[in-house]
Amino acid sequence: MLGQARGAMLPAALAVALSPFPLIGIILILSGAHGRRNGLLFAAGWITGLTIAATLIALLFGGADDPDSTSSAVADWGRVLAGGALIALGARTWWKRPRAGEQTEQPHWMASLDDATAPRALLLGALLSGANPKNLVLTASAATSIVEAGAHDVGLVMAITVYVLIASCTVLGSVGLHLV
Numbered sequence: 001m002l003g004q005a006r007g008a009m010l011p012a013a014l015a016v017a018l019s020p021f022p023l024i025g026i027i028l029i030l031s032g033a034h035g036r037r038n039g040l041l042f043a044a045g046w047i048t049g050l051t052i053a054a055t056l057i058a059l060l061f062g063g064a065d066d067p068d069s070t071s072s073a074v075a076d077w078g079r080v081l082a083g084g085a086l087i088a089l090g091a092r093t094w095w096k097r098p099r100a101g102e103q104t105e106q107p108h109w110m111a112s113l114d115d116a117t118a119p120r121a122l123l124l125g126a127l128l129s130g131a132n133p134k135n136l137v138l139t140a141s142a143a144t145s146i147v148e149a150g151a152h153d154v155g156l157v158m159a160i161t162v163y164v165l166i167a168s169c170t171v172l173g174s175v176g177l178h179l180v
Helices: 002-017 020-030 035-060 070-095 118-131 133-148 153-167 169-179
Strands: none
Touching: 002 133, 002 153, 020 035, 020 118, 020 169, 035 118, 035 133, 035 153, 035 169, 070 133, 118 133, 133 153, 153 169
């Protein structure tokens, strides 16, 4: 059962781990004035944000392991709606992209990472992981897949922990390499 839960959440965890936002964020933070401290805080915020999001969603859809339950139907329709929303967001982003030769400004959150304070690094890590729409949809998909696989109690905690660690491997790896 735990193996089935891990297999169900693995694609979502890898998609979160390979997202460009945390990689850009952690590289900019690590190259800043207080890179060691802020890198650790960003990673702690990242893990906290993913853990909170996955735990809340798993608790919300706790009965989804019964295919006839309302939670299971809501989870299935939620995936369809979230997928449609991501497609619409992707299309909107594609059409609003800068054209060849256009100058673009660096996003404000990126520009402020060089001299980020400790609380800002922690908060940014949490927001980029748990409140990012793409990550939130992927985390919701992973958490409901874990619940639908029948993971309960210790198995649920272990599966969410494995999800968070896999989804955080690029951030944790970057911080680890920087500290070495």
